[in-house]
Amino acid sequence: MNALPCLTALLFLSLPSLAQQHPDAIRLNQIGFYPDAPKIAVVADANAETFEVKEAGSGKTVLKGKLGAVRTSQHSGKHTRLADFGAVRKPGTYVVEVPGLGKSATFRISREVHRQVAEASLKGFYYQRASTGLPEKYAGKWAREAGHLDDKVLVHASAVSRGRPENTVISSPRGWYDAGDYNKYIVNSGITMGTLLALYEDYPLYFENFNVNIPESNNGVPDLLDELAWNLRWMLTMQDPADGGVYHKLTNPRFDGMIMPEAAKNPRYVVQKSTAATLDFVAVTAQAARVFKNFKGKFPGLADSCTTVAVRAWQWAEKNPELLYNQDEMNKLFDPDVATGTYGDRSVKDEWLWAGAEMYILTGKPAYIEKAGPGLEQPFALPTWNQVSALGYYTLLRPHYDVVAEPKVLNTIKNNLITYADGLLTDLEKQPYYTVMGKTAKDYSWGSSSVAANQGIALLYAYRLTKDRKYLDAALGNLDYLLGRNATGYCFLTGFGTRRVMHPHHRPSIADGVVEPIPGLLSGGPNPGQQDKCTTYPNKFADESFTDNDKSYASNEIAINWNAPFVYLAAALEASMK
Ligand code: 9MR
Numbered sequence: 001m002n003a004l005p006c007l008t009a010l011l012f013l014s015l016p017s018l019a020q021q022h023p024d025a026i027r028l029n030q031i032g033f034y035p036d037a038p039k040i041a042v043v044a045d046a047n048a049e050t051f052e053v054k055e056a057g058s059g060k061t062v063l064k065g066k067l068g069a070v071r072t073s074q075h076s077g078k079h080t081r082l083a084d085f086g087a088v089r090k091p092g093t094y095v096v097e098v099p100g101l102g103k104s105a106t107f108r109i110s111r112e113v114h115r116q117v118a119e120a121s122l123k124g125f126y127y128q129r130a131s132t133g134l135p136e137k138y139a140g141k142w143a144r145e146a147g148h149l150d151d152k153v154l155v156h157a158s159a160v161s162r163g164r165p166e167n168t169v170i171s172s173p174r175g176w177y178d179a180g181d182y183n184k185y186i187v188n189s190g191i192t193m194g195t196l197l198a199l200y201e202d203y204p205l206y207f208e209n210f211n212v213n214i215p216e217s218n219n220g221v222p223d224l225l226d227e228l229a230w231n232l233r234w235m236l237t238m239q240d241p242a243d244g245g246v247y248h249k250l251t252n253p254r255f256d257g258m259i260m261p262e263a264a265k266n267p268r269y270v271v272q273k274s275t276a277a278t279l280d281f282v283a284v285t286a287q288a289a290r291v292f293k294n295f296k297g298k299f300p301g302l303a304d305s306c307t308t309v310a311v312r313a314w315q316w317a318e319k320n321p322e323l324l325y326n327q328d329e330m331n332k333l334f335d336p337d338v339a340t341g342t343y344g345d346r347s348v349k350d351e352w353l354w355a356g357a358e359m360y361i362l363t364g365k366p367a368y369i370e371k372a373g374p375g376l377e378q379p380f381a382l383p384t385w386n387q388v389s390a391l392g393y394y395t396l397l398r399p400h401y402d403v404v405a406e407p408k409v410l411n412t413i414k415n416n417l418i419t420y421a422d423g424l425l426t427d428l429e430k431q432p433y434y435t436v437m438g439k440t441a442k443d444y445s446w447g448s449s450s451v452a453a454n455q456g457i458a459l460l461y462a463y464r465l466t467k468d469r470k471y472l473d474a475a476l477g478n479l480d481y482l483l484g485r486n487a488t489g490y491c492f493l494t495g496f497g498t499r500r501v502m503h504p505h506h507r508p509s510i511a512d513g514v515v516e517p518i519p520g521l522l523s524g525g526p527n528p529g530q531q532d533k534c535t536t537y538p539n540k541f542a543d544e545s546f547t548d549n550d551k552s553y554a555s556n557e558i559a560i561n562w563n564a565p566f567v568y569l570a571a572a573l574e575a576s577m578k
Pocket residue numbers: 179180181255340341551553557
């Protein structure tokens with residue numbers, strides 16, 4: 001018999017508690033906590049009993065406590081216990097120590113504790129810019145050459161129109177790379193822009209003093225809007241001048257290899273127009289027209305052209321109310337075949353709702369919102385790239401100067417949102433990580449980090465509507481989730497945390513020769529689908545199906561539609577916790 005088991009048993013007996021040294025078992029927000037907010041660490045060990053909070057420098061104990069009752073994960077059956085140290089309020093740097101297990105990550109208690117993650121996650125969009133070099137002055141050690149100039153893009157056979165026969169060369173520069181790949185997709189740009197424009201509209205004052213060191217910083221426009229203008233200008237080029245319809249995407253036929261942008265030389269195409277892309281374009285340009293009209297001096301003509309193109313795109317959609325993007329069908333009819341991200345949607349009801357809501361608030365014309373029909377009365381659904389009705393609801397709920405939605409409709413939307421938020425809070429007390437994120441396995445879809453962030457945003461709207469602190473605390477709990485209080489123990493924002501993501505599926509991070517990945521990018525997070533078939537997942541449990549492997553595009557890619565709600569959540573919490 002092997003001697004090792006006996007030795008382990010011996011070691012075990014000699015310890016004061018049954019817990020074994022295992023600091024990774026103490027999981028908390030690895031960045032920190034606001035002085036007057038809840039503070040929770042989760043101990044993934046049923047045998048631990050007590051905890052202490054110590055000052056990181058002096059080692060002085062500031063709080064001793066007993067861990068809460070044992071909880072069991074509905075996903076893995078594993079046990080956890082909570083350390084509640086909300087009583088520690090004094091700004092400083094601390095660790096949580098569990099006798100026998102060890103010390104947690106070092107964290108701060110301070111005001112503005114999430115300012116840096118909010119800034120970095122917005123800066124993440126700068127690093128995603130296509131068609132431009134990133135000088136060291138702004139990009140530091142992640143400086144790179146320009147790639148994908150996109151000034152000579154081909155019209156794909158699926159996208160021909162009057163004046164633009166197959167292989168017509170058009171210019172469609174700028175925009176953000178979608179994700180770990182280098183293509184640009186209107187549908188995913190849509191939800192991303194909508195989320196970030198909403199952030200600006202909800203917290204405009206906060207962005208008056210939010211500088212993230214981009215080339216446009218200090219031009220008299222909030223950096224958030226400067227960054228959005230980079231992608232907006234690209235989106236405007238995606239409208240077919242012949243008829244107002246919008247190309248679904250600008251893409252290579254196949255994904256580029258794991259190379260830097262400047263090394264990519266494959267031809268790029270705009271492909272088939274679709275109703276989803278066109279309506280998302282309507283919504284974004286209508287919202288942008290509203291926002292940018294206050295910056296006419298810096299963006300001459302931009303707001304007006306946004307209104308014009310929104311109206312034209314809407315008219316195209318009225319003529320093509322349900323032209324879905326089906327890549328397989330398209331490939332049967334046209335060459336070259338396209339194998340990149342599909343963002344294909346089976347229903348555009350929610351896109352009609354979002355676009356209608358934005359056009360209504362922009363113009364005051366009820367005909368736009370009437371298109372949404374009974375959709376306005378539907379239960380609240382969390383936003384994702386193929387379900388955008390919530391963005392319309394958020395816009396209708398927001399106070400605007402000129403236009404007010406009908407009180408009855410507003411009440412229904414408000415009640416539906418609060419019902420949804422209350423649903424999130426149900427049984428929160430019993431959750432293994434004490435977060436609304438992860439109550440059901442379906443939260444752990446591809447890009448689950450964005451589910452956590454979007455739940456947080458919905459909770460913040462509920463908080464703003466009711467002023468009930470429980471929603472704010474739960475939103476903060478989801479930020480804690482993303483920054484480390486989760487079953488993987490990872491902080492999912494690159495560049496941050498003690499247990500950090502080092503190998504995201506992100507071409508520049510892989511190819512640039514710099515050890516650290518590009519900072520401020522949100523990893524997709526646990527996804528038991530494991531569609532990438534990576535062999536390094538720890539197991540199949542929903543809440544642990546994550547691997548920090550750059551081949552794991554199903555759990556460890558980054559994407560603009562995941563970063564956007566993270567920026568929203570972190571910045572909105574900063575603005576709310578002042
Ligand atoms: O890099 C691609 C990533 O952006 C996508 O999310 C993913 C799924 O569509 O596909 C990745 O590309 C892989 C391709 O699908 C299969 N061959 C390997 C590619 C790189 O990992």
